[in-house]
Amino acid sequence: MFLTxxxxxxxxxxxxxxxxxxxxxxxxxxxxEAHLVNCLTRKNVPTAYNTSVQWLELAKSFNxxxxxxxxxxxxxxxxxxxxxxxxxxxxIGIKVQARSGGHSYASYSTGGKNGSLIVDLRMFHTISVNDxxxxxxxxxxxxxxxxxxxxxxxxxxxxxxxGKRALPHGxxxxxxxxxxxxxxxxxxxxxxxxxxMDTIIGLDVVLANGSLIHASASTYPxxxxxxxxxxxxxGIITTFYLQTLAAPKxxxxxxxxxxxxxxxxxxxxxxxxxxxxxxxxxxxMTRNLTFGIVIEGGKEFTLxxxxxxxxxYFRNTMLPVITETFPGPFEATIxxxxxLESLANETDKPLEQPLTDYRDHGLFxxxxxxxxxxxxxxxxxxxxxxxxxxAECNASCPTNWRSIINLYGGRDSQINAVPTFAxxxxxxxxxxxxxxxxxxxxxxxxxxxxxxxxLTRTIPEAQPEGQxxxxxxxxxxxxxxxxxxxxxxxxxLYHWLxxxxxxxxxxxxFWNPQAVHAVDIYGVPLEG
Ligand SMILES: Cc1cc2nc3c(=O)[nH]c(=O)nc-3n(C[C@H](O)[C@H](O)[C@H](O)COP(=O)(O)OP(=O)(O)OC[C@H]3O[C@@H](n4cnc5c(N)ncnc54)[C@H](O)[C@@H]3O)c2cc1C
Ligand SMILES: *[C@@H]1O[C@H](CO)[C@@H](O)[C@H](O)[C@H]1NC(C)=O
Ligand SMILES: *[C@@H]1O[C@H](CO)[C@@H](O)[C@H](O)[C@H]1NC(C)=O
Ligand SMILES: *[C@@H]1O[C@H](CO)[C@@H](O)[C@H](O)[C@H]1NC(C)=O
Ligand SMILES: *[C@@H]1O[C@H](CO)[C@@H](O)[C@H](O)[C@H]1NC(C)=O
Ligand SMILES: *[C@@H]1O[C@H](CO)[C@@H](O)[C@H](O)[C@H]1NC(C)=O
Ligand SMILES: *[C@@H]1O[C@H](CO)[C@@H](O)[C@H](O)[C@H]1NC(C)=O
Ligand SMILES: *[C@@H]1O[C@H](CO)[C@@H](O)[C@H](O)[C@H]1NC(C)=O
Numbered sequence: 001m002f003l004t005x006x007x008x009x010x011x012x013x014x015x016x017x018x019x020x021x022x023x024x025x026x027x028x029x030x031x032x033e034a035h036l037v038n039c040l041t042r043k044n045v046p047t048a049y050n051t052s053v054q055w056l057e058l059a060k061s062f063n064x065x066x067x068x069x070x071x072x073x074x075x076x077x078x079x080x081x082x083x084x085x086x087x088x089x090x091x092i093g094i095k096v097q098a099r100s101g102g103h104s105y106a107s108y109s110t111g112g113k114n115g116s117l118i119v120d121l122r123m124f125h126t127i128s129v130n131d132x133x134x135x136x137x138x139x140x141x142x143x144x145x146x147x148x149x150x151x152x153x154x155x156x157x158x159x160x161x162x163g164k165r166a167l168p169h170g171x172x173x174x175x176x177x178x179x180x181x182x183x184x185x186x187x188x189x190x191x192x193x194x195x196x197m198d199t200i201i202g203l204d205v206v207l208a209n210g211s212l213i214h215a216s217a218s219t220y221p222x223x224x225x226x227x228x229x230x231x232x233x234x235g236i237i238t239t240f241y242l243q244t245l246a247a248p249k250x251x252x253x254x255x256x257x258x259x260x261x262x263x264x265x266x267x268x269x270x271x272x273x274x275x276x277x278x279x280x281x282x283x284x285m286t287r288n289l290t291f292g293i294v295i296e297g298g299k300e301f302t303l304x305x306x307x308x309x310x311x312x313y314f315r316n317t318m319l320p321v322i323t324e325t326f327p328g329p330f331e332a333t334i335x336x337x338x339x340l341e342s343l344a345n346e347t348d349k350p351l352e353q354p355l356t357d358y359r360d361h362g363l364f365x366x367x368x369x370x371x372x373x374x375x376x377x378x379x380x381x382x383x384x385x386x387x388x389x390x391a392e393c394n395a396s397c398p399t400n401w402r403s404i405i406n407l408y409g410g411r412d413s414q415i416n417a418v419p420t421f422a423x424x425x426x427x428x429x430x431x432x433x434x435x436x437x438x439x440x441x442x443x444x445x446x447x448x449x450x451x452x453x454x455l456t457r458t459i460p461e462a463q464p465e466g467q468x469x470x471x472x473x474x475x476x477x478x479x480x481x482x483x484x485x486x487x488x489x490x491x492x493l494y495h496w497l498x499x500x501x502x503x504x505x506x507x508x509x510f511w512n513p514q515a516v517h518a519v520d521i522y523g524v525p526l527e528g
Contacts, residue, residue: 039088061107087210101176106477112512121149153351165244182231188306202241208505229424233516247339269382274325279410292406298393384462400439
């Protein structure tokens with residue numbers, strides 16, 4: 001059965017291969033680019049160049065605010081072809097990045113600079129529960145093996161069809177597993193089930209030297225550690241092994257609009273402070289409740305989330321406690337939905353996403369700030385944040401932007417139940433992850449970026465002791481690699497990752513502007 005499927009896919013691909021492979025540009029003979037073409041051609045790796053008709057769409061990143069021109073894009077169908085792609089590029093010093101869903105905020109999956117080789121994983125799209133094919137996993141229950149190019153909506157549909165299984169992850173069905181599961185992956189069940197990353201039990205990965213290995217807690221544990229947080233710097237994951245869960249029968253999906261909150265910064269700050277206290281200490285606060293605040297255009301204040309439990313309990317007991325310190329009126333939408341209905345309700349896009357011909361794009365810029373449980377937001381910081389929004393938007397602020405303030409920590413959070421140094425992800429003591437997201441469509445870009453920077457600074461400036469970070473999921477191309485290192489990972493974890501980088505990828509084959517360097521944050525080379 002598996003073999004048949006494989007043959008069908010291989011046959012299909014062979015029909016479409018020639019269109020990708022025939023016409024490389026006329027690179028100067030003897031140049032690195034010409035060597036790359038020779039190598040990929042010799043090894044028969046399906047490859048697209050900017051001379052092929054599909055190129056424009058193929059090379060376009062999701063966020064067209066950052067557009068890069070890769071030297072080539074390979075479309076491997078086998079792990080051998082992934083390995084050949086990496087080896088060909090590595091042998092001549094061309095940088096490599098994998099592309100899964102292509103939703104990197106900074107378009108790092110098209111290189112983050114011109115001239116990189118992109119390994120597009122769209123042909124790695126099988127999803128199979130309890131499949132032990134090609135791995136050392138011994139009949140684990142509910143373990144799914146999932147190709148490195150799968151999009152989240154397709155993942156949900158397929159897992160549900162294979163025994164009503166489910167995984168925690170974010171809200172957009174077109175985001176890819178490759179970037180999402182390796183840099184966090186937060187959704188409205190995450191306080192109960194953890195981040196998407198926390199469901200990874202093994203990974204098949206091609207390393208900088210072209211070797212395919214299986215990384216897990218028992219084989220290559222250091223690489224397994226690093227991939228969960230910094231996969232973009234360490235390899236190309238072709239298959240994920242994920243511990244699925246039984247999909248809940250019903251989920252309470254809620255959204256409470258609070259139109260009066262942003263009329264006064266002190267009301268907003270007081271309300272939020274009490275919400276934070278609720279999240280940290282209330283006996284009602286269990287892992288079964290995950291929520292965030294969305295502030296739309298500086299005007300609309302909405303509390304949104306999911307609760308795993310009884311709707312009547314949420315409606316009559318929890319919600320009044322959560323909202324009591326905010327000024328009314330409130331407009332609440334609360335409903336019990338099935339798993340797939342709940343997922344579909346968070347997005348305008350269908351869960352079923354195209355396998356090969358994806359064409360949606362955005363034009364945006366975002367900055368994030370991560371707060372720590374040990375330093376809850378202070379009244380002063382909240383006044384500074386809400387005061388800035390209210391004052392600026394009373395005059396004129398950008399249109400089409402939002403702040404999304406998601407609760408990662410708080411009482412009984414299963415994200416934070418994972419030990420701090422369990423993987424290359426440093427966020428196990430985070431409380432809120434705040435994302436300030438701006439559409440750049442029809443806007444003055446430098447003005448928007450200036451506003452985003454000022455808004456994001458309001459909090460640390462008012463709470464300098466807060467030890468704030470930034471989110472690995474929402475990479476900000478305006479950070480230098482040293483700033484990114486400290487804000488995403490923190491010096492200690494970064495130092496460890498950099499030492500491993502020196503060992504397994506000393507020449508930085510896997511590179512983007514914020515990838516882990518083989519030197520510490522002061523530029524000092526590390527012993528491998
Ligand atoms: C519309 C939208 C909604 C989002 N919603 C959420 C949300 O609800 N919650 C949340 O936590 N995040 C969310 N995100 C952030 C998202 O998780 C990240 O942008 C993520 O990195 C995207 O994954 P991708 O595979 O689509 O991206 P890609 O651009 O393909 O990859 C991102 C990075 O990961 C690397 N990479 C990709 N695949 C692999 C692989 N197989 N092996 C090794 N490295 C790989 C790439 O080289 C690149 O550096 C959202 C992003 C967008 C654009
Ligand atoms: C990279 O390529 C893009 C698209 O072709 C081009 O607009 C841009 O100027 C190039 N950047 C650099 C630094 O060469
Ligand atoms: C194609 O890419 C090469 C180098 O990668 C570049 O020199 C050339 O200008 C590109 N052509 C087009 C039409 O973008
Ligand atoms: C969370 O919800 C599940 C399923 O509804 C229930 O079994 C469990 O006891 C709840 N846990 C807590 C801490 O409330
Ligand atoms: C989600 O559900 C609410 C309440 O039923 C509805 O108003 C909203 O349109 C739904 N959103 C989507 C995207 O389905
Ligand atoms: C909003 O602007 C108006 C007119 O400039 C001013 O009178 C008012 O005080 C401002 N309100 C706030 C909350 O800043
Ligand atoms: C964009 O805004 C900046 C100020 O931030 C200004 O200097 C510039 O002239 C504006 N550009 C346009 C095209 O309006
Ligand atoms: C590739 O690197 C890995 C990790 O360092 C190592 O275990 C493996 O032996 C290397 N393979 C080859 C062929 O050198």
